[in-house]
Amino acid sequence: MTPVTDDDPGQHGRTHRLELADQTLREWDATVLASDAEGVVLDRSAFYPGGGGQPPDHGVLLWGGVQTRIVGVRKGDDLWLVPEPGDPLPPPGTAVRGAVEDERRTALMRTHSGLHLLSGVVFRDFGALVTGGNMQPGEARMDFNLPEVPPGFRDAVETAINAEVQADRRIDVRVLPRDEAFALPDIIRTATNLVPPEVKDVRIIDIVGLDQQADGGTHVASTRQVGRIEVVKIESKGKGFRRLRIRIAD
Ligand SMILES: [Zn+2]
Numbered sequence: 713m714t715p716v717t718d719d720d721p722g723q724h725g726r727t728h729r730l731e732l733a734d735q736t737l738r739e740w741d742a743t744v745l746a747s748d749a750e751g752v753v754l755d756r757s758a759f760y761p762g763g764g765g766q767p768p769d770h771g772v773l774l775w776g777g778v779q780t781r782i783v784g785v786r787k788g789d790d791l792w793l794v795p796e797p798g799d800p801l802p803p804p805g806t807a808v809r810g811a812v813e814d815e816r817r818t819a820l821m822r823t824h825s826g827l828h829l830l831s832g833v834v835f836r837d838f839g840a841l842v843t844g845g846n847m848q849p850g851e852a853r854m855d856f857n858l859p860e861v862p863p864g865f866r867d868a869v870e871t872a873i874n875a876e877v878q879a880d881r882r883i884d885v886r887v888l889p890r891d892e893a894f895a896l897p898d899i900i901r902t903a904t905n906l907v908p909p910e911v912k913d914v915r916i917i918d919i920v921g922l923d924q925q926a927d928g929g930t931h932v933a934s935t936r937q938v939g940r941i942e943v944v945k946i947e948s949k950g951k952g953f954r955r956l957r958i959r960i961a962d
Contacts, residue, residue, distance in 0.1 A: 724790070725788070725791060726753060726755065728756045728757070729757060729758075732915065738758070739810065740758055741810075742754040742756045742757060742773075744803065744806045744808060747802055748801070749795070750792060751786055752780065752782075752792065754773075757791060757810060758810065758812055759785055759810070760812075760817070760929070761787050762784075765824075765827070765845045765846045765852075766820055766824050767847070768784050769820075770812075771811050771812040772813075773793070773802060775809070776802070779799070779800075780801060781795065782794065782796075783795070822932055822937060823849060823850055824929045826852065826938045826941050826960060828925060829873055829919060829923065829935055830941070831923060831925075832876075833869065834858075834956075835923070837869075840858040840954075841856065842856060843855045843857050851959045852957070854958070856953075856956065857953065858952060877935050877936055880934050880935055880936040881921055883917065883934055884920060885915065886918060887913050887914070889913060890913065893916060894914075907926060917929070917931055939960050941958050942960075943956060943957070944957040
C-alpha cells in the first residue's frame with residue numbers, strides 16, 4: 713500500500729535490492745560491506761526490508777561453515793540485516809550465501825497480493841477507498857472508508873474476491889516514470905498524495921483488469937497463486953471506518 717520512496721527503487725544505500733526485480737529469488741551470493749551486533753550490510757540482498765504493511769523477511773547468511781540467522785531488517789542510510797543475538801557475524805569483505813526463508817516470504821506474498829485483490833474488489837463493487845492495512849503471513853486486515861455496510865456485505869466480498877482468485881488474473885510489476893504512473897486513473901485515488909515529489913520512478917503492481925497501485929512490496933505472479941481467501945470479520949471502528957480481516961485459507 714505504501715509506495716517506494718527511494719529515487720532508485722532497486723537501490724537502498726549501498727545495497728542493491730534484488731527482490732524488487734525478481735520476487736521469486738530465494739538464494740544469492742553477496743559480499744559483506746559492514747557488520748556489527750546491530751546488523752549486517754550486504755552489497756546485494758533479496759531480504760524484503762518491510763514497508764507498505766508487509767513485514768521484513770527472515771532467513772540466513774551462510775559463510776565459513778556457519779550461519780547467521782536474520783530476524784529483521786532496519787532501514788537507515790543503509791539496509792541493516794538484523795542478526796539473531798549471539799549468532800556469529802561475518803566480518804566486512806566476507807563472501808556469503810544469502811537465503812530468504814521461503815515459507816514465510818511466500819505466505820507474505822500471497823497475503824499481500826490478496827490484500828490488493830480485496831481493495832480492488834471493494835472499490836469496484838462498493839466504491840470504498842482504503843485508509844490503511846497490515847499483514848502477517850497468512851492473515852491481514854484492511855481498513856476502508858465505507859459509511860454504510862450493505863446487507864450481505866461479508867458474503868458478497870468473499871464471493872467476489874474468490875471469483876477473482878479463480879479468474880487467475882496476471883499480477884504484473886512495472887516501474888514507470890512519475891508522470892506516466894500518475895496518468896493511470898486508478899493510481900491517483902490511492903497514491904498521489906503519498907509519493908514524495910522527489911521520487912522520479914514509481915513501481916506499480918498491476919492486477920491486470922482489476923487494480924493498479926504504487927507499491928514496493930513482493931507479490932505472487934497471478935491471483936490464483938493467492939489461494940482461497942476467507943473474510944473472517946468486519947469491524948466498525950467509528951464513523952465510516954470499517955476494518956476487514958482476511959485469512960488465506962490453504
Ligand atoms: Zn501493497
